[in-house]
Amino acid sequence: MKIAIAGAGYVGISLGTLLSVKNEVWIFDIVSSKVDMINNKISPIEDKDISEYFSNKKLNLEATLDYKEAFSDAKYIIISTPTDYNENTKSFDTSSVEDIIEKVISMKIKTTIIIKSTVPVGYTENIKKKYNIKNIIFSPEFLREGHALYDNLYPSRIIIGSKVKAAREFGELLLSSALKKDVPIKYMNSTEAESVKLFSNTYLALRVAYFNELDTYAELNELNTRDIIDGVCLDPRIGEFYNNPSFGYGGYCLPKDTKQLLANYSGKPQNLIEAIVKSNDTRKNHIASMIIKANPQVVGVYRLNMKKGSMNHRSSAILDVISILKEAGINIMIYEPTIKVNTYMGFEIVHDLKLFKELSNMILANRVDNNLDDVRDKTYTRDIFSRD
Numbered sequence: 091m092k093i094a095i096a097g098a099g100y101v102g103i104s105l106g107t108l109l110s111v112k113n114e115v116w117i118f119d120i121v122s123s124k125v126d127m128i129n130n131k132i133s134p135i136e137d138k139d140i141s142e143y144f145s146n147k148k149l150n151l152e153a154t155l156d157y158k159e160a161f162s163d164a165k166y167i168i169i170s171t172p173t174d175y176n177e178n179t180k181s182f183d184t185s186s187v188e189d190i191i192e193k194v195i196s197m198k199i200k201t202t203i204i205i206k207s208t209v210p211v212g213y214t215e216n217i218k219k220k221y222n223i224k225n226i227i228f229s230p231e232f233l234r235e236g237h238a239l240y241d242n243l244y245p246s247r248i249i250i251g252s253k254v255k256a257a258r259e260f261g262e263l264l265l266s267s268a269l270k271k272d273v274p275i276k277y278m279n280s281t282e283a284e285s286v287k288l289f290s291n292t293y294l295a296l297r298v299a300y301f302n303e304l305d306t307y308a309e310l311n312e313l314n315t316r317d318i319i320d321g322v323c324l325d326p327r328i329g330e331f332y333n334n335p336s337f338g339y340g341g342y343c344l345p346k347d348t349k350q351l352l353a354n355y356s357g358k359p360q361n362l363i364e365a366i367v368k369s370n371d372t373r374k375n376h377i378a379s380m381i382i383k384a385n386p387q388v389v390g391v392y393r394l395n396m397k398k399g400s401m402n403h404r405s406s407a408i409l410d411v412i413s414i415l416k417e418a419g420i421n422i423m424i425y426e427p428t429i430k431v432n433t434y435m436g437f438e439i440v441h442d443l444k445l446f447k448e449l450s451n452m453i454l455a456n457r458v459d460n461n462l463d464d465v466r467d468k469t470y471t472r473d474i475f476s477r478d
Contacts, residue, residue, distance in 0.1 A: 092116070094164035096190045098124045098153065100135045100342075101206050101231050102170035104238035107143050108267050110151035117153040118160035128153035139239040157193050161201070166260060167194055170206040170231075175346035180353040182210055182346065188217070195221060202256040206231050208287055208347060211354045214251060214280035227252040228280040229260065230287035235341060236397075244270040251283030288354070291347040292366060297332035298339040299369040305335035305472055306376050316474045335472040337456045338373045338407030341396040345370070345405045374407055378414035381454065381470060389415060390440070390450025391424045392469075397457060397478040408456045412437070423449065 093109050095102045098119040106117045106128075119125055124134040129152065133140040143149065154160050161167055171186035187207050194203060203226040205214060214228040228251035233241045245268055250261045261275045278286075301319060308315040315335060323330040339345065348370075352363045381389060389412075396406040403409065403426075412422055416436075423438045425446040432439050440446040443461060447453070453469040455462060458476055462469050 091165045092163050094118060094160045094167045095170060096157070096160070096167065097170040097172070097186075097207070098128060098134055099170060099172060100137065100235055100238045101233060102168070103128070103133065103135055104137065104140060104233060104242050105168060105170065105206070105231075106151055107140050107149065107239055108242040109263070110149040111143075111147060112267060113263075114150045115152070116160040116164070117151070118155075118157045119153060120155065122155060125153040125155055135235075135238070137236055137238055139237070139243070143239065157190075158197065161194060161197060161199065163199075164201055166202050166204055166256075166263075168204045168206055173207045173209060173346075175349050177349075180349075180356075182208065182213075182350055184209055184213065191217065191221060191223075191226070195223065201225065202227065202260070204229050204260060208343065208350075209284060210350055211284045211288060212281050213284060225256070227254075227257050227260065228283050229257075230283055230290075232287075232290065243268055245273050248273055248275040249283050249286050250275065250277050251280035253277045253279075288347050288351040291343050292351050292363060294332055295339050295344045295348045295370070296362075296366050298336065298344070299366050299373070301333045302335050302338065302373045302472075303369060305474070306373065309380070309472075315472075319474065334475045334477055336407065337377045337411055337472065338370045340406040340408075342405070370407070371410075374410045375414065377407075377472070378411050378418070381411075381415055381452070382418050382420065384452060384470070386420070386452035388421045388423065388449060388451045390446050390453045391422060391426075391437075392446075392453050392455040392462060393457065394424065394426045394434075395428070395457075406456070408454070409435070411454070 092114045095106050095115065095117045098117050102117060106115045109115050117128060127134045131144045133144055169187050169190045171190060173182040173184050173187060176183050187205060191203060205228045214226060218224060218226060230249050232246060248261055248264050250257045257277060265273055265275060304318060305315045308318055319333055322328055323333055348367050352367050355363055391408060391412055394403045394406055394408055415422055423440050424434060425440050425443060429439050447465050453465055455469055455471040458471050458473045
């Protein structure tokens with residue numbers, strides 16, 4: 091069948107790669123460089139599995155700047171456009187999603203719209219009423235950046251926000267394209283599916299915040315963080331996952347999803363959800379205070395990416411940390427090989443790693459790697475396990 095995808099981000103391109111093994115897939119995007127890369131079999135995101143599929147698999151995959159070319163005759167149109175959180179409105183900006191819906195409606199085609207973009211709780215039902223349409227389904231994604239295709243090939247679960255025939259067929263379509271076959275598929279109403287997405291990511295943020303606060307306590311009391319975490323996580327009810335301290339949770343999903351869930355709680359009793367959001371700011375302020383206390387002459391920031399194997403700087407906790415340090419008058423420079431210009435956010439970018447190490451009085455690293463082995467004595471990090 092023909093399947094169309096709107097948006098060539100990590101959700102859209104991973105789904106496109108997955109589904110194009112057995113189906114005809116068209117990806118619509120407004121960025122010409124992404125379209126060109128896909129049509130030249132180059133992944134627009136850093137994901138080793140997608141790159142491998144592009145190189146070694148026969149994919150029936152095309153990208154286009156023309157939405158009519160992509161959407162025409164498509165049985166499913168999957169929306170995976172960005173929905174950033176707007177601090178002023180206290181809600182996701184869903185304008186890109188509605189733009190696609192309006193394009194589909196204008197074409198007067200028989201199709202089913204699948205929303206993969208993260209949206210507020212209750213959004214899909216409101217959209218059905220707003221546009222007087224029924225053929226629209228929300229289906230959350232649970233993908234890790236850098237491992238998006240892998241998580242589609244080996245999904246932990248498939249959640250479909252509808253119980254109609256087209257929804258069940260879409261669930262089977264995802265399952266038939268996956269390599270893992272014993273995958274639980276749960277069909278539910280759209281509002282419950284939207285809730286699953288936000289509560290899942292907020293729980294993961296809770297895990298990050300919990301172990302970060304554990305680390306803050308250990309650091310300030312001169313205790314061994316690793317011993318404490320190892321001991322805590324030996325309890326099988328807690329488990330050894332999402333337990334590596336960092337400068338705070340960041341990236342595409344956790345910061346905005348936790349804030350959206352908190353906004354959805356407006357007028358409803360809660361303490362924990364708000365605490366998760368506030369804890370992340372508290373952690374970043376603590377990290378900055380430890381740097382300021384050391385009174386370094388020059389702080390060299392090693393990498394801006396949120397985690398290993400990522401090119402994503404978006405909402406990375408280290409960006410907020412260095413903003414706090416800047417306000418405190420700390421002299422900062424950055425080593426980030428993915429940035430080709432000489433300045434970023436008003437900070438100097440040093441492209442030579444050896445020079446960066448020499449000029450840095452103190453090195454700030456959210457995640458460490460072998461490049462810092464020779465300067466560990468002046469590196470400040472809370473990366474206890476040297477992994478994500």
